[in-house]
Each structure stands twice: as structure tokens, then as C-alpha cells.
Amino acid sequence: MLRFKTFWQLPVILMLISEWNRCIKSHEITVDSPETIGIDDTGHLGPLYIHWTAPSSLTNLTDCSVRYHLEYYNTYQNRWTVIRTVRTSYNAQFDLEKEVRVRIATLLRGGCVNGTELKSPFAETILPPKVTGPVGSRVLGFGCVFYQKEFMECTWHKSLDDPPHSQRSLYFWHRGMEQAAECPQYIYSNGLKTGCKFCGESLPEFTNFNICVNSSSSNVALMSAFFSLQIQNHVKPAAIEVLHLEAGPDRSIQVEWTLPQERIPEHCLEHEVETRKEGQDKQESLQRIITRELTLTVSMEGAQRRCFRVRSRIHQYCADRGFWSDWSHWSCYPDLPKSNAVVVFALVASLVISIFVLSLCGWALWRWRKGREGKTIPPSHLNKLMEYSKGLQFIHKITQNQ
Numbered sequence: 001m002l003r004f005k006t007f008w009q010l011p012v013i014l015m016l017i018s019e020w021n022r023c024i025k026s027h028e029i030t031v032d033s034p035e036t037i038g039i040d041d042t043g044h045l046g047p048l049y050i051h052w053t054a055p056s057s058l059t060n061l062t063d064c065s066v067r068y069h070l071e072y073y074n075t076y077q078n079r080w081t082v083i084r085t086v087r088t089s090y091n092a093q094f095d096l097e098k099e100v101r102v103r104i105a106t107l108l109r110g111g112c113v114n115g116t117e118l119k120s121p122f123a124e125t126i127l128p129p130k131v132t133g134p135v136g137s138r139v140l141g142f143g144c145v146f147y148q149k150e151f152m153e154c155t156w157h158k159s160l161d162d163p164p165h166s167q168r169s170l171y172f173w174h175r176g177m178e179q180a181a182e183c184p185q186y187i188y189s190n191g192l193k194t195g196c197k198f199c200g201e202s203l204p205e206f207t208n209f210n211i212c213v214n215s216s217s218s219n220v221a222l223m224s225a226f227f228s229l230q231i232q233n234h235v236k237p238a239a240i241e242v243l244h245l246e247a248g249p250d251r252s253i254q255v256e257w258t259l260p261q262e263r264i265p266e267h268c269l270e271h272e273v274e275t276r277k278e279g280q281d282k283q284e285s286l287q288r289i290i291t292r293e294l295t296l297t298v299s300m301e302g303a304q305r306r307c308f309r310v311r312s313r314i315h316q317y318c319a320d321r322g323f324w325s326d327w328s329h330w331s332c333y334p335d336l337p338k339s340n341a342v343v344v345f346a347l348v349a350s351l352v353i354s355i356f357v358l359s360l361c362g363w364a365l366w367r368w369r370k371g372r373e374g375k376t377i378p379p380s381h382l383n384k385l386m387e388y389s390k391g392l393q394f395i396h397k398i399t400q401n402q
């Protein structure tokens with residue numbers, strides 16, 4: 001009996017709960033979404049100007065503060081980026097080759113909502129990517145290297161679907177520029193533009209450097225490609241040229257290297273030393289050591305000879321990424337066997353060359369002598385010459401007498 005009673009009560013309780021919910025909902029205050037969302041391209045090859053207006057239902061609002069919750073899909077990081085602002089505009093960087101997705105909600109807080117925070121539904125705007133040409137006509141292998149922080153080269157390959165005689169242009173923009181500008185100095189290969197060189201004076205670090213590679217002509221439709229980079233992550237230091245090896249105590253060797261003159265601060269570099277051990281049986285073993293110092297001491301460890309080479313790159317506290325410099329030349333300790341061989345070779349070579357040149361001279365002299373013995377000036381010509389010189393003497397005398 002008791003059991004039956006509780007069974008009968010359950011629907012009544014559920015009905016009461018739903019009725020109560022409905023009652024609350026009917027008294028709930030709501031807030032409208034922002035209106036007239038606009039997304040403008042400022043021509044900066046990535047940044048877009050997003051703007052909107054407050055919902056008109058809030059124009060006479062007192063006793064409450066209005067803010068906006070803005071989300072945009074960040075295609076560089078593949079996730080939504082969230083911003084809260086009291087303003088009605090925002091600048092964000094987008095990859096213009098991809099769809100642009102923005103959604104905004106109104107946030108209301110204060111006395112008018114009983115001291116709580118109220119959020120409107122999202123108003124969403126989606127812009128399709130600008131398609132300028134066939135998909136297969138986008139440039140390939142685009143990459144930039146900032147050499148010694150002095151100049152940057154960005155290069156690309158033409159796409160497989162490039163129509164014949166099609167040419168590309170590069171445009172760039174960074175925060176210091178009013179408008180996007182065309183590449184200052186193109187790099188050509190077989191008459192085709194395949195890269196651009198930028199000089200270091202105008203290259204700002206730790207800010208977006210936006211690039212667009214598009215068709216040079218509006219008559220040829222090629223897919224525009226957009227890139228955004230931070231140039232401090234593309235540095236390639238100069239190769240180290242001077243390596244100094246010195247024997248230390250207990251059969252150790254100290255390697256020291258001198259940095260080339262460049263704009264990269266010394267404390268931003270790390271170095272990789274590759275050392276090759278040559279044993280008695282001509283067996284070689286390689287070892288690589290990374291260091292921030294400009295010197296390294298290693299032991300000979302029973303090796304007959306040890307050789308070293310060094311390369312450098314920007315380390316992680318100064319940039320997220322970077323390129324290794326080219327390797328220095330190998331320097332070996334002891335250096336004698338190789339350099340002796342070079343000297344001997346040079347001596348022999350110069351001896352052979354001198355002998356050859358001398359014999360060539362001798363032969364030429366012999367030929368000249370022989371030629372002179374064989375030839376004599378014909379008498380008639382000799383007579384004419386003598387008469388001519390007599391005439392000259394006569395004229396000379398006359399002028400002297402005057």
C-alpha cells in the first residue's frame with residue numbers, strides 16, 4: 001500500500017518541477033545579440049577590422065554595463081580565440097586563404113539583471129575565402145631566411161599548374177607600414193620571379209610580417225598565397241671561419257672559435273661542435289656537442305688525431321626557431337701531416353710550372369733567333385730608307401739655320 005502511494009506521487013512531483021521551471025523561464029530577462037556585424041579588409045594581407053553595433057533594445061539602458069564576448073576561429077592555431085571588450089570593434093589577424101568565422105554575444109551586468117551577468121545568443125558571420133585561381137596554381141615551397149639579421153630572402157617554386165609565361169608578384173606589410181608594398185628587389189631564375197630580397201633596416205622583429213604572392217597580371221588567374229611570419233624565427237647566422245686548436249694538459253685539446261661580425265648578439269647563439277676522432281687503424285668516430293660557450297675542451301682519448309667543425313644558431317630564449325649556420329671548415333690536431341702534404345704538393349706543382357714556363361721561353365727565343373738569321377731586308381727597301389733619313393737630316397739643318 002505504502003509502495004503504491006509513492007508510485008502515485010512521482011508524476012505529481014515531476015509535474016510540479018516542470019511547472020516551476022516554466023514559471024522561472026517566463027520571468028527570465030533576456031538580452032539581444034549585437035547587430036550589423038561587419039568585417040573589413042584593410043589591405044594589410046591578414047588583419048581584418050571587425051565591427052558591430054549594440055542591440056537597439058539596450059539604447060536606453062541605465063544601471064547596467066554592456067560588454068561583448070567576441071570569438072574568432074584562429075586558423076593558425078586551429079582553435080577559437082576569445083576576447084572580451086567594451087568597444088564595438090576589434091582587429092584580428094586571419095589567414096585570408098581560409099574561411100573567416102566570427103561570433104559575438106552581448107554581456108550585460110549590473111543592477112538591471114539583479115547583479116548577475118547575462119549573455120545573449122551569438123551572432124555569427126562567416127566569410128568564404130577569396131578564391132583567385134585554380135587550386136593547383138598556388139606557389140610551392142615558400143620559405144624565408146633572415147641571413148645574419150642583415151637581409152631576408154623569401155623564395156618559392158612555381159606551381160605545377162602554372163600557365164606558360166605567367167609571372168608572380170610579392171606584396172608585404174608589417175606594422176610600420178601604412179599600406180602593403182611590392183617586393184623591393186626580386187630574385188630571378190631563368191627570367192621568372194622566384195624570390196624577393198628585403199634589406200635589414202626595414203625589417204621589424206616580434207611582429208607579424210605578412211606576405212601575399214599573387215599573379216602579376218589580372219589577365220592570368222593564379223591562386224594567391226598568404227603567409228605570416230615573425231622574422232626573428234627565420235635567422236641563419238654566418239658560418240664560423242676561425243677555429244683555434246691548442247693542446248692542453250693530460251692530452252686534452254681546447255677548441256676556440258671566433259664569431260663573425262654580425263648583428264646577432266653573442267648571448268643569443270648556441271653552437272654545435274662536431275668532433276671526429278681518428279684512431280691508429282684509421283677508424284673514425286663522430287661526436288656532437290652543443291654549447292653556449294665559445295670554447296670547448298675535449299680529451300684525445302687515445303685518438304691519433306682529432307678534427308673539429310662548428311656551426312651556430314639562435315637558441316630558444318631569443319627565438320622560437322632558427323636555422324643552423326653552415327658548418328665551419330674542419331680543423332685538426334695535430335694538423336701537420338695534412339699541411340705538410342699540401343706544402344709538398346704546392347712546391348712540386350710550382351716547380352713543374354716554372355720548368356714548363358722556362359722551357360717555353362727558351363724555345364720561343366730559339367725560334368726568334370732562327371727567324372732573324374733567315375731573313376734580310378731587301379736592298380731596294382734599304383736604299384729608300386737611307387734616302388728618306390738623309391732628307392730628314394736636310395730639313396733638320398734648314399730649320400736649325402733659320
Ligand SMILES: *[C@@H]1O[C@H](CO)[C@@H](O)[C@H](O)[C@H]1NC(C)=O
Nearest residue numbers: 055056057058059060061062
Ligand atoms: C529610448 O528613449 C527615447 C526617448 O526617451 C524613446 O523615444 C525611444 O523609443 C527609446 N528607445 C527604446 C528602444 O526604448
Ligand SMILES: *[C@@H]1O[C@H](CO)[C@@H](O)[C@H](O)[C@H]1NC(C)=O
Nearest residue numbers: 027028029111112113114115
Ligand atoms: C531580483 O531579485 C529579487 C530578490 O532576490 C527578486 O524579488 C526580483 O524579482 C528579481 N528581479 C529580476 C528581474 O529577476
Ligand SMILES: *[C@@H]1O[C@H](CO)[C@@H](O)[C@H](O)[C@H]1NC(C)=O
Nearest residue numbers: 171180212214215216217218
Ligand atoms: C596582388 O596583391 C596586391 C596586394 O593585395 C594587390 O594590390 C594586387 O592588385 C594583386 N594583384 C592582382 C593581379 O590581383
